[in-house]
Amino acid sequence: MIRKVISDLEEIVESDGTIEDVRDYVIETLVDFFELPKINEENYPQIVLDYSELDFEIKQFSKESHYNVEHNFIFYAPGNFDALAEESMHFINYFFNETTGQKFNYGSGIDYFYSHVLAEALGHFASKLVFGMKFDEERIKGTEAYDLYLEHLKFESNIKGLTSENFNQNCPLEKIFKQDIKEISSTLHFLGYNLGEKMFKAYEEKRFFKKELRDLIYNDFKEKGSSMDIYLSLVEFLE
Numbered sequence: 681m682i683r684k685v686i687s688d689l690e691e692i693v694e695s696d697g698t699i700e701d702v703r704d705y706v707i708e709t710l711v712d713f714f715e716l717p718k719i720n721e722e723n724y725p726q727i728v729l730d731y732s733e734l735d736f737e738i739k740q741f742s743k744e745s746h747y748n749v750e751h752n753f754i755f756y757a758p759g760n761f762d763a764l765a766e767e768s769m770h771f772i773n774y775f776f777n778e779t780t781g782q783k784f785n786y787g788s789g790i791d792y793f794y795s796h797v798l799a800e801a802l803g804h805f806a807s808k809l810v811f812g813m814k815f816d817e818e819r820i821k822g823t824e825a826y827d828l829y830l831e832h833l834k835f836e837s838n839i840k841g842l843t844s845e846n847f848n849q850n851c852p853l854e855k856i857f858k859q860d861i862k863e864i865s866s867t868l869h870f871l872g873y874n875l876g877e878k879m880f881k882a883y884e885e886k887r888f889f890k891k892e893l894r895d896l897i898y899n900d901f902k903e904k905g906s907s908m909d910i911y912l913s914l915v916e917f918l919e
């Protein structure tokens with residue numbers, strides 16, 4: 681797929697295409713791949729290079745590329761197209777689970793945390809699929825978020841029979857939640873990217889299928905504890 685993407689992107693650039701053309705191309709490529717219903721273009725997220733382009737005021741959460749689900753826009757930090765695959769995947773995910781336009785209000789920290797981990801796993805799957813991105817752990821070593829990520833992986837290594845009801849022993853979640861929002865966000869991204877790598881490998885090995893990926897895309901994880909339960913069962917299954 682990657683070779684085709686590069687030649688398609690070259691074509692877009694040569695014909696003086698805009699960043700919106702790249703967005704359209706990436707969204708259509710992903711929708712086709714996952715065999716999802718076509719999305720009407722008027723629902724596509726606005727691409728924003730600077731928050732001052734928005735016709736409302738909102739505090740900027742990060743300088744890195746991100747998708748804002750409440751207002752349906754992609755903030756694109758220029759330089760790398762690959763972020764467009766991840767952020768477009770977030771858009772597709774929230775479009776089909778019908779959370780676009782809603783404020784995140786998942787009640788409990790655990791539900792918020794693992795539903796986001798799963799969204800990042802899909803996001804990473806997409807950037808790997810379209811642009812061949814790798815989750816590079818070398819780049820993140822030495823941070824508090826990385827240590828907590830490792831601690832979480834250790835907790836996961838012995839999860840037989842664990843569910844959102846009885847996960848308490850050895851789970852570093854409480855420690856993670858004591859961090860500030862930026863560190864929490866980093867840790868959940870790392871866990872998601874790591875899971876995305878495993879999902880991709882299992883997909884290539886034909887142990888994990890588009891149907892399962894679609895189930896994740898459509899799930900809004902509003903049922904209490906469901907995102908953690910699905911996360912734990914995926915970790916066990918994809919091992």
Ligand SMILES: [Zn+2]
Binds near residue numbers: 799
């Ligand atoms: Zn993301």
